[in-house]
Amino acid sequence: MSSPSLPVITAFERSPDRGKGLARDMRVRWALEEVGQAYEVRLVSFGAMKDPAHRALHPFGQIPTYEEGTLALFESGAIVLHIAECHAGLLPDDAHARARAIAWIFAALNTIEPPILELQTVRFQESDKAWYEQRLPIVEDRIRVRLGELSDRLGDADWLDGAFSAGDLMMVAVLLRLKAAGLLDEYPNLPAYVARGEARPAYQRAFAAQLAVFTNSLSRE
Template sequence: MTITITAFERSPDGGQGLARDTRVRWALEEVGQPYEVRLVSFTAMKEPAHLALHPFGQIPTFEEGDLALFETGAIVFHIAQRHAGLLPDDANARARAITWMFAALSTVEPPILELGSARFLESDKSWSAQRMPLVKDRVRDRLTQLSARLGDADWLDGPFSAGDLMMVSVLLRLKASGLLDEYPNLSAYVARGEARPAYKRAFEAQLAVNKPPAG
């Protein structure tokens, strides 16, 4: 059965790998599964056909036969369960890798998303300058904890796993802010993720959609 995912027809990030379909593309590339992409406009995302797949009108979605999924965490978890390469065989190590997936999305990503909102949606507010240091410090709190846990290891818990895939994907949102540079081991960790051939293929696939036409 052919796997089909949805992605932005024109990504807000211009194809820099921050749209969440990149996480799903990366997971599929890691496990060697071919897939097709159906591009969706911002208008079509709010129409009944897409809302039947994603009730919140977002991307990506995942379709394979009779199965339709939404939410990147659920999609990557499904891929990792179905195909070897993203979760360890050992039951305890597998459980820890899944825990890191949840940690990336539930603990580390929320303050990073808050920072994005503060920078791009609230910068014109009278209180923005006073609030921004507090928002950044909340991000630093999480990065300090994560940095201490990672230490000098290559990955969070043994070999690369779906937990690392999700964590690197979340941390990539910080590259433009400069905050990641304050933690050399986390910056190196993200660079290792970006250097993986599967990530490079996923990034290039997403970028290709967003390149302006030649001429």
């Protein structure tokens, strides 16, 4: 039953990571759970994602999108920031601390995530190329540079700048994409940081919700 008052997000009808929570709807679900905002999910197939109807919501034909009344947003960073601005709990009240938390959202998406995505591209799109074995360690080393810097800044703190914020949410979500690659484990404070994020009840509710979508997609087969 649809309620006109709830925001609606889109997610993969069948997540390519088989419910591991690495698709970008997970960031938005997590943010909504942190602030206690109920939401609805509209599932989109790979084919429908490139249709004009979905492109009208997301110019680049991806998920997630976010609809709230007449507002339609795309880009997980923009959606998480919007949720954080409209609800208490994800950004500090102090104006300076708030600006710094937003800087960490951008750092997660524009400094940490690009080399991680490059590694995924190497693995999934270049694994049959002659250069694969030689290029893989080059890309991994680019990630190591950023992880080392992030690890240095985090030090023995629980979160990047004071209390947990939308900046930590986005950074943990991005770092989770590296979990399987083993690179995180070279910087012991980073897996512990990610684990603190995963231990949050809001993360766990969001994870369970996206996993249920995948499990249901299997049972429909």
